Amino acid sequence: MNVPLRRVATVVLVMFLALMVSTTYIQFVQADSLNNDPRNSRQVYREYGNFRGPIVVAGESVALSTPVDDPYGYQRSYTNGLLYGHVTGFFSIVNGTSAIERSENDFLNGQASTLWIDRLQGLITGQKPQGASVELTIDPAAQQAAWDALGEQRGAVVAIEPATGKILAMVSKPSYDPNVLATHDTKAASEAYQSLINADGDPLVNRAIAGATYPPGSTFKVVTAAAALESGRYTPETVIPAPDVYQYPNSTAVMRNFGSARCSPDGEQTLADAMRISCNTAFADLGVTLGGDAMRDQAEAFGFDAPLDIPMGVTKSHFPDAETTDDAGQLARASIGQGDVRVTPLQMAMVASAIANGGKQMTPYTVQTIRGADLEVVEQTEPSLLRTSVSPTVAQQLTTMMVGVVENGSAKAARINGVQVAGKTGTAQHQPDAAPHAWFTGFAPTTDPQVAVAVIVENGGDSGSEATGGAVAAPIAKAVMEAVLNK
Template sequence: MNTTTRRLASVVMVMFLALMVSTTWIQFFQADELNDDNRNIRKLHAQFGTDRGPIVVGGDAIALSTPVDDEFGYQREYTDGKLYSPLTGFFSLVNGTTGIEDAKNDFLNGQADALWVDRLQNLLTGATPQGSSVELTIDPAAQKAAWDALGDQRGAVVALDPSTGAILAMVSKPSFDPNELATHDTKAASDRYTELLNDDSRPLISRATAESYPPGSTFKLVTTAAALESGDFTPSTVVDAPSTYTLTGTSTKVGNYAGTSCSGSGEMSLADAVRISCNTTFLGLAGDLGDEAMQEQAEKFGFNEPFYVPFPAAASGYPTPPDTAALELSGIGQGSVKATPLQMAMVSAAIANGGELMEPYSVDKIRDAQLEVVEETSPTSLGQAVSEKTAEQLTDMMVSVVEDGSGTTAQMSGVSVAGKTGTAQHGADTSKTDPHVWFTSFAPADDPKVAVAVVVESGGDLGGQATGGSVAAPIAKAVMDAVLNG
């Protein structure tokens, strides 16, 4: 072999080697990246050409795939789309996937590791692959009651089973129709998504789990819990209740709701301070307890931790106060304290459950195409937020709020209700914004079956005249009644 031939052979061998390395690299090392690329038409056809499993509430499908005569073969459809969109999310050709559709995608499309036997059977028999059904914990009566009671107001409602953490209702308004994003008309889906993104009311954001608000006076439950847990306070302990409170190190005076006086004597029991929601008491109480005790108690209730239900829920925040004034404001749920409605439902649920905080979840069971259960959620404890004794004391105080305090509009015939109202200032200039209003509660107080949190933005229909008792409490009452009485 002459020199020229040897050189040519070497070049050819190097080219073959480069081709083999390149092919191996693409097929092995880049396989996942290429499969996940949204431009991969084969992936799109595999996903949208599958008989995707339904999402089920109360035995009825609220999301399902129906056969259609187009290149994909199946169209995702949502029943009562706006009602359930904070849970289902959407499954879209051009806009991605969110909510349960995203969190349980592997089961819904039949590709989860737990379904390997089903896939093998389909391969051997030639049967058409089917996704699994995802059954939610939602009580349809409670969901509808929350939706109707919230009306056209902006806000959110979350209801939990205190003993398990199961989510019984999750409503957010304004909402959106996921059918408009699931359409196979890619231009229409893209245009609608852009409209929703640019909507000032932010309908794509779940106010139940992704939006944090100052919790206002509902956070006084956490402050009271810290006081009782310290061992230095009981419900009958006499505490200061001045007409105004000057924040430490400042000249800022903070008063009570509508400038009222909590007590003619400037003192009252801790239980009465909770019952009438006396701001000045809890400003001073938080300062006395200290930032360490306050933060520790908040975190025991779940603050500063994200949750997955199974989609992500934003962490509610209790950051370390930078100074005493900020610490004092935290005692009434203002300043830098922020909470989701899910978090405030968890606070009430823990109190209702003897002080034990349960992890929230929305998926009950997952069944394969043969209706065999392949995954089931087991209730999980997140620990003891407060002692049983403290939980009992807090319950009694919350009952007094509803019986003859700030939350009487949540009263239910023949049922003892425990609750706490909240009115929260917000915005850079609070004088120019109407307060958000809250109510968190559980019932029956002596045998809790449901815990609820409601937030209505900027006072809802009543604006600056709104209180947690006048606007949010009746919504919570409607949800509790639906759970208890269907």
């Protein structure tokens, strides 16, 4: 063979090799990324062309797919969308997914690795893959009670079963209807999404677990009290300073009690009494005496600054770092839940839940069971210990102190006839000239806790600047606790 022919043969061989390598790379190495690329229209049709499993609450589907005569094959719809929208999330052609629809997508669309038998059976029988059903922990009575009690006020409610970590209710307002985003009219779906993005009050944000976190106000005094009791230097009957005015160290600024009230005629009182009447000056002084490290350690023992999925992602709650709390004034403010302390309502429900459960904080979760198309259980969530927040002795001491708040203190509106309730109110300042947020966190019954709850009503809700946690948030918590206990 002459030289020119050898050169041509070599070039052809190289070209064939290049074609084989590129084809192999595309078909095998890039297959997943190309299939899942949102620009791949086949991926969209494939996703909608298969039956998507339902999302179920107490045996009833709150998100389901029904056959339709269009290129997508199935229409996703939501029953009582406003009530469950922040839990289910949405599944949209043009707007993607959120909440459970996103976190459990592989199960709902039938592509999870644990569903391989179902896919194999479908391949043999020629049937299209079917998604699994996702059963939630939500208690419909508690969810409805939280929704109704919050009314038209902005805020959030979270309820947890202390012994397991099951999330029994999760309501955020304002809410939205996922059906307007699930429509197959892509123009309408896009316009609806943009309208929600621009809407006053950020209705797409689940205030219970995400978005802008809140100062917890006096509900955080439970954490400060826990730090004191865990130190071994204090009991509920320990007498602590409770001045009319707290002078910030190295500053001319002062802290006053709510309404400039006097906590004690002689400037001191027991820790239990300081909790019962929510004395700001007493807890500010207590936090500074304990020190930033002790306060931070206790906050972290309750879950502050730790990542969490339920399985939706949860925004971290935050206690100030060492550099911030080296400033005694900042530490004083943090010790009463102001300054740079920020929380989600879920976090404060977790604090109450840990105390209710003898100091053991269980991992919170919203997905109870996943079932395949044949209704066989594919996955089951078992309760698991997340961390130990306080000792059993301290948990009991805190419970007794929180009972005092409900029976003889600021949370009387949370009382339930025939049931002993433990709780703590909060009225959190957050912006100059803005009405305070109203808070409550607590649990019931104290002898065998069935529900722990946290409530926030933004800017005092209907009461505005006159709001207190006891007057505004505590009655909402009471309604949710009663719904769980009266089942």
